[in-house]
Amino acid sequence: MADLAGWRVLVTAGGTREPIDPVRYIGNRSSGKMGNAIAEAAADRGAAVTLITTVTPPDFEGSVIEVETADQMAEAVWSMNDQDVVVMAAAVADFRPAAVHEAKLSRRDGPPVIELEPTPDILAGVVERATGATIVGFAAETGSLDRAVAKALDKGVDVLVANDVLAEGSGFGTTTNAVTVILADGSSQPWPLMSKREVADRLLDLLLAMRSGSD
Ligand code: CTP
Numbered sequence: 001m002a003d004l005a006g007w008r009v010l011v012t013a014g015g016t017r018e019p020i021d022p023v024r025y026i027g028n029r030s031s032g033k034m035g036n037a038i039a040e041a042a043a044d045r046g047a048a049v050t051l052i053t054t055v056t057p058p059d060f061e062g063s064v065i066e067v068e069t070a071d072q073m074a075e076a077v078w079s080m081n082d083q084d085v086v087v088m089a090a091a092v093a094d095f096r097p098a099a100v101h102e103a104k105l106s107r108r109d110g111p112p113v114i115e116l117e118p119t120p121d122i123l124a125g126v127v128e129r130a131t132g133a134t135i136v137g138f139a140a141e142t143g144s145l146d147r148a149v150a151k152a153l154d155k156g157v158d159v160l161v162a163n164d165v166l167a168e169g170s171g172f173g174t175t176t177n178a179v180t181v182i183l184a185d186g187s188s189q190p191w192p193l194m195s196k197r198e199v200a201d202r203l204l205d206l207l208l209a210m211r212s213g214s215d
Contacts, residue, residue, distance in 0.1 A: 002046030003208060009047040010083045011039040012122070014054030016070045018096035020114060021105050028091045029165075029172035031055065034138070034196050035089035041200035042085075050083075052076045054090070070096060070119035077122050078129065085207055087136040088123050089161075095119065127156045134158045134207055140165045140172075145180050152182040158210065159183060161203065169193050181206065 013035020015028040032055035039051040040060045049062035052073060057064045067073045070092045077086075095116035105112050123137050137157040139148050145162045152160035160182040165171030170178045170193070178193040181203070191202065 001044075004042055004204065005046035007042070007047040007084045008082060009039075009042045009049045009085045009087070010052070010077065010080050011035050011042070011049060011087045012052045012073060012077060012090035012092075013039065013057075015091040016054055016073060016093045016119075017068050018070065018093045018119070019100045020097050020112075021101035021103065023104050026093060026096065028093065030091035030140075031173045032090075033173070033175065034177060034199070035087070037196040037200040038087050038089060038203065041197060041204055045201075045204060047085075050080060052080075052090075069093075070122065074120040074122045074125065078125050081130075083130060083133045084211070085134045085136070086126050086130055087203075088126065089136075089138050090122075091138075091140060092122055093119050123155060123157070134211055136161060136203070136207070138162075142166050148180065149182055149186050149188060152184070153186060157184070159203070159206065161199075 014032035015030030017025040017027045019025045036058045039049050040058045043049045043060045043062045051057050051062055052065045065076045067076055096119050098115040098117040126135055135157045136159045137155050139151050139160055139162040141164050148162035161179050163170050163179045169176045176193055177196050177199050180188050180190045182188040
């Protein structure tokens with residue numbers, strides 16, 4: 001099936017790592033499996049895929065840009081023009097250490113005070129720049145998804161894929177996911193628990209319908 005032939009699809013995956021010193025970082029539990037599944041599914045369906053990731057990419061027909069920090073991810077994402085679809089599945093740190101210590105912090109010096117500063121909002125930059133693209137954001141929530149509709153409207157994305165990372169079978173490191181998909185008109189569709197690859201294909205089906213104007 002090559003129903004996405006001619007599409008340029010940009011996917012981000014994994015969790016960013018924000019350095020504290022040369023050996024330590026602030027990170028998160030994202031495994032990159034959801035983003036990898038989307039990149040793989042889109043490539044299998046004929047799209048030209050670029051995967052910008054902090055984790056090991058799948059063995060697939062696509063280009064890969066490996067990054068570590070939110071800054072590097074922002075630079076890589078914002079340098080990609082003319083995409084048809086941008087899927088921001090990565091878990092990007094919202095804050096990073098304001099200063100990175102050049103040498104390893106020593107236990108002898110006692111507990112450090114680490115001042116944080118905001119990272120760039122990559123998705124906001126995409127919404128601003130990629131005017132012709134269909135933009136998909138992700139929202140990892142803990143518990144209720146009530147905030148997710150407001151988040152979708154606030155972020156200005158075309159689709160927001162929200163999940164409760166504390167729910168059984170969902171979230172970080174699992175091979176399955178139960179997501180709720182929210183559209184720009186505020187409507188939402190809860191999808192049943194399925195494999196991340198099935199979520200990926202269903203998301204691509206939705207994007208196909210949206211881009212051909214039939215949704
Ligand atoms: N994201 C981003 N740049 C950041 C942080 C997040 O592009 N610096 C993107 C993620 O890739 C994801 C979405 O924004 O697509 C996730 O947003 P989320 O962290 O849920 O939203 P916040 O506005 O940070 O909400 P919260 O109030 O839960 O922190």
